[in-house]
Amino acid sequence: xxxxxxxxxxxxxxxxxxxxxxxxxxxxxxxxxxxxxxxxxxxxxxxxxxxxxxxxxxxxxxxxxxxxxxxxxxxxxxxxxxxxxxxxxxxxxxxxxxxxxxxxxxxxxxxxxxxxxxxxxxxxxxxxxxxxxxxxxxxxxxxxxxxxxxxxxxxxxxxxxxxxxxxxxxxxxxxxxxxxxxxxxxxxxxxxxxxxxxxxxxxxxxxxxxxxxxxxxxxxxxxxxxxxxxxxxxxxxxxxxxxxxxxxxxxxxxxxxxxxxxxxxxxxxxxxxxxxxxxxxxxxxxxxxxxxxxxxxxxxxxxxxxxxxxxxxxxxxxxxxxxxxxxxxxxxxxxxxxxxxxxxxxxxxxxxxxxxxxxxxxxxxxxxxxxxxxxxxxxxxxxxxxxxxxxxxxxxxxxxxxxxxxxxxxxxxxxxxxxxxxxxxxxxxxxxxxxxxxxxxxxxxxxxxxxxxxxxxxxxxxxxxxxxxxxxxxxxxxxxxxxxxxxxxxxxxxxxxxxxxxxxxxxxxxxxxxxxxxxxxxxxxxxxxxxxxx
Amino acid sequence: xxxxxxxxxxxxxxxxxxxxxxxxxxxxxxxxxxxxxxxxxxxxxxxxxxxxxxxxxxxxxxxxxxxxxxxxxxxxxxxxxxxxxxxxxxxxxxxxxxxxxxxxxxxxxxxxxxxxxxxxxxxxxxxxxxxxxxxxxxxxxxxxxxxxxxxxxxxxxxxxxxxxxxxxxxxxxxxxxxxxxxxxxxxxxxxxxxxxxxxxxxxxxxxxxxxxxxxxxxxxxxxxxxxxxxxxxxxxxxxxxxxxxxxxxxxxxxxxxxxxxxxxxxxxxxxxxxxxxxxxxxxxxxxxxxxxxxxxxxxxxxxxxxxxxxxxxxxxxxxxxxxxx
Numbered sequence: 034x035x036x037x038x039x040x041x042x043x044x045x046x047x048x049x050x051x052x053x054x055x056x057x058x059x060x061x062x063x064x065x066x067x068x069x070x071x072x073x074x075x076x077x078x079x080x081x082x083x084x085x086x087x088x089x090x091x092x093x094x095x096x097x098x099x100x101x102x103x104x105x106x107x108x109x110x111x112x113x114x115x116x117x118x119x120x121x122x123x124x125x126x127x128x129x130x131x132x133x134x135x136x137x138x139x140x141x142x143x144x145x146x147x148x149x150x151x152x153x154x155x156x157x158x159x160x161x162x163x164x165x166x167x168x169x170x171x172x173x174x175x176x177x178x179x180x181x182x183x184x185x186x187x188x189x190x191x192x193x194x195x196x197x198x199x200x201x202x203x204x205x206x207x208x209x210x211x212x213x214x215x216x217x218x219x220x221x222x223x224x225x226x227x228x229x230x231x232x233x234x235x236x237x238x239x240x241x242x243x244x245x246x247x248x249x250x251x252x253x254x255x256x257x258x259x260x261x262x263x264x265x266x267x268x269x270x271x272x273x274x275x276x277x278x279x280x281x282x283x284x285x286x287x288x289x290x291x292x293x294x295x296x297x298x299x300x301x302x303x304x305x306x307x308x309x310x311x312x313x314x315x316x317x318x319x320x321x322x323x324x325x326x327x328x329x330x331x332x333x334x335x336x337x338x339x340x341x342x343x344x345x346x347x348x349x350x351x352x353x354x355x356x357x358x359x360x361x362x363x364x365x366x367x368x369x370x371x372x373x374x375x376x377x378x379x380x381x382x383x384x385x386x387x388x389x390x391x392x393x394x395x396x397x398x399x400x401x402x403x404x405x406x407x408x409x410x411x412x413x414x415x416x417x418x419x420x421x422x423x424x425x426x427x428x429x430x431x432x433x434x435x436x437x438x439x440x441x442x443x444x445x446x447x448x449x450x451x452x453x454x455x456x457x458x459x460x461x462x463x464x465x466x467x468x469x470x471x472x473x474x475x476x477x478x479x480x481x482x483x484x485x486x487x488x489x490x491x492x493x494x495x496x497x498x499x500x501x502x503x504x505x506x507x508x509x510x511x512x513x514x515x516x517x518x519x520x521x522x523x524x525x526x527x528x529x530x531x532x533x534x535x536x537x538x539x540x541x542x543x544x545x546x547x548x549x550x551x552x553x554x555x556x557x558x559x560x561x562x563x564x565x566x567x
Numbered sequence: 568x569x570x571x572x573x574x575x576x577x578x579x580x581x582x583x584x585x586x587x588x589x590x591x592x593x594x595x596x597x598x599x600x601x602x603x604x605x606x607x608x609x610x611x612x613x614x615x616x617x618x619x620x621x622x623x624x625x626x627x628x629x630x631x632x633x634x635x636x637x638x639x640x641x642x643x644x645x646x647x648x649x650x651x652x653x654x655x656x657x658x659x660x661x662x663x664x665x666x667x668x669x670x671x672x673x674x675x676x677x678x679x680x681x682x683x684x685x686x687x688x689x690x691x692x693x694x695x696x697x698x699x700x701x702x703x704x705x706x707x708x709x710x711x712x713x714x715x716x717x718x719x720x721x722x723x724x725x726x727x728x729x730x731x732x733x734x735x736x737x738x739x740x741x742x743x744x745x746x747x748x749x750x751x752x753x754x755x756x757x758x759x760x761x762x763x764x765x766x767x768x769x770x771x772x773x774x775x776x777x778x779x780x781x782x783x784x785x786x787x788x789x790x791x792x793x794x795x796x797x798x799x800x801x802x803x804x805x806x807x808x809x810x811x812x813x814x815x816x817x818x819x820x821x822x823x824x825x826x827x828x829x830x831x832x833x834x835x836x837x838x839x840x841x842x843x844x845x846x847x848x849x850x851x852x853x854x855x856x857x858x859x860x861x862x863x864x865x866x867x868x869x870x871x872x873x874x875x876x877x878x879x880x881x882x883x884x885x886x887x888x889x890x891x892x
Binding site for chain 2: 134135136139143175177178179180181182183184185188210213214215216217288311313455457458461465466467468469478480483484500501503506508509510512
């Protein structure tokens with residue numbers, strides 16, 4: 034019963050309660066100040082968004098984990114470390130997305146160049162490989178002051194090895210590099226065993242085109258438009274693969290390691306037009322060539338045509354290295370001297386002699402005639418043969434004049450007979466080194482085709498072309514003028530040209546005719562009336 | 568050789584200090600000289616680190632431009648190393664660059680260029696036949712340029728004393744014909760050709776050269792190269808010549824920095840497309856080739872300060888460029 038509390042107990046309790054209250058008040062004061070202190074400690078800094086409370090917590094946790102010796106001495110450093118570790122985390126919110134750069138992609142492709150198949154090591158030592166010794170060639174070219182850089186040549190070497198292994202080749206040679214605006218071409222000259230397949234492919238394509246035409250003819254018959262009887266002059270046929278300008282096949286790649294692409298054979302029309310235009314290469318094989326006269330083909334054809342011209346103009350060898358093989362005369366009575374063979378007895382001409390006189394060098398590629406081929410073809414004969422076959426075509430009244438055969442310099446003519454163009458000698462020859470001429474090589478540089486080089490040292494020689502693929506045009510290139518417009522047809526006795534009557538003359542004529550008719554009618558009426566009278 | 572401007576400034580201040588001290592503070596002057604020497608050594612270290620197509624970096628820079636087909640053989644390279652050092656000492660150049668080769672019918676000219684304090688204006692050209700004995704070329708004045716453009720025709724012969732002659736017929740008003748004979752020696756033609764090539768086809772990456780407040784153009788020692796994406800744009804390359812085009816639009820000006828962008832941009836060249844930008848050497852080196860002066864090759868390795876240009880060619884301007892593009 035609360036009422037029966039002892040007053041002393043009450044006071045005691047009251048005192049205790051007061052004490053407790055006091056204590057509680059004291060405690061609460063302490064607690065309050067502790068709470069305010071804690072709140073203060075947890076206030077975030079305006080600069081770094083951290084607060085003392087969290088920082089001290091982490092610091093003490095770090096000390097607990099690591100338990101360093103003499104912790105009080107290194108406590109400031111630990112504090113610094115804790116702060117620094119926070120920064121590192123905050124800055125890595127942006128992650129680098131790894132993008133394959135062009136260099137990395139190429140490196141992946143070029144890695145294949147360096148793969149070695151261990152099986153074929155023994156076989157290669159026994160047989161002669163069509164692969165040229167590019168390291169040796171690179172050494173001499175460096176002495177000559179030409180080259181592509183050692184590492185690049187090494188990559189090209191490995192790429193050529195890849196080409197040789199993928200195709201059946203009799204011979205392979207680095208022809209050179211043609212620079213382009215967007216990218217360049219590395220050209221390899223090969224002699225392949227498979228020659229006939231390419232011709233069959235071209236024949237099939239022509240048949241397909243022929244099939245497409247009659248379909249169009251059927252459509253136009255309904256309209257019955259007049260058909261043109263114009264026949265364009267026959268195109269000069271291209272040379273068979275393996276002869277003349279098409280003697281070798283050419284493979285092209287943009288960077289060593291990328292796949293090699295075969296260039297198509299060259300046609301004489303392409304060579305004649307390539308002689309008249311002057312264009313940079315862009316680096317894309319299927320880019321169109323916009324020029325006047327219009328080039329029949331795209332950049333791959335233009336590239337092939339320029340390669341053919343450069344090879345014909347600048348591939349030279351020391352005299353005596355090659356000998357002409359004498360063949361039997363053909364049916365037409367012309368001796369074709371287009372094959373040559375390596376002379377095994379060639380002893381080498383000393384480089385000083387080769388550098389001094391141009392007659393020690395000879396061309397070993399056939400000259401391309403103005404017709405566009407290396408062997409001249411009489412188009413008139415061919416036209417007659419076709420005329421005999423077609424019975425519809427009337428025979429011409431006059432026989433066409435026999436065109437004169439085009440003759441070029443025969444194979445293996447010395448360079449001293451090369452003509453001077455634009456008042457510059459066609460070749461510049463030097464020794465590769467002045468100070469050590471005992472071991473120097475003779476170097477030839479072409480002035481007609483800037484970028485064509487040849488070197489010879491003893492029994493070794495090589496040709497290379499590194500340049501833009503353009504001939505020296507002298508003072509300036511002037512594009513060919515379009516043809517003169519044709520003259521009018523001169524009148525015959527049967528066909529003459531007469532002026533159309535003017536409007537007044539027509540009216541006068543009509544009036545005259547009308548007057549005549551009236552006269553006739555009048556006369557008839559008179560006759561009738563006369564008859565009637567009778 | 569050290570950066571002459573810095574040396575001159577230091578010596579100037581130190582001599583003033585020495586005069587003031589009047590030999591009383593000999594210890595301090597000694598300390599000053601020690602500081603001087605340390606600064607010069609430090610300068611040398613910095614100077615040799617950042618070089619372009621210089622005799623210092625000739626080792627590897629020739630490999631990087633070899634994609635155009637012409638290189639120097641080992642004999643010429645070693646001769647150049649030696650002779651360019653001697654040349655720098657004799658002529659007191661700030662740095663000596665191998666400029667290139669002009670191919671002649673009989674002989675080739677090797678060209679070197681020495682640069683003084685102002686890289687744009689203090690230039691001197693020298694030629695040689697064997698990379699050892701160098702001869703100074705005259706500076707290209709306007710009068711010389713006129714003569715050469717009238718008289719010189721055909722290829723370089725290779726003989727500096729060869730004289731090109733041309734007879735010009737000038738028609739005056741009263742049907743009088745006045746014949747003027749213009750003669751130019753090949754040496755002068757060489758000097759003018761080098762001047763033309765530098766004016767029309769020299770290239771530097773943006774940021775490689777700075778113009779200090781005195782108007783002196785110097786190499787930027789803290790140039791750390793263009794990034795990969797910047798090196799693919801023609802805008803990041805500038806002509807190293809007195810600027811001709813004045814940018815008028817304010818919009819363009821706000822992004823530009825006056826110390827760096829005081830030169831003309833390559834993409835403003837007429838005709839457009841007269842530069843070929845490619846990545847060579849396994850797509851790591853940015854190579855620019857001029858189509859107007861066939862034979863000029865510029866290289867820059869991105870993200871490094873290495874860059875430079877070289878001209879190896881006939882010394883002909885490609886006037887058919889408009890047909891060929």
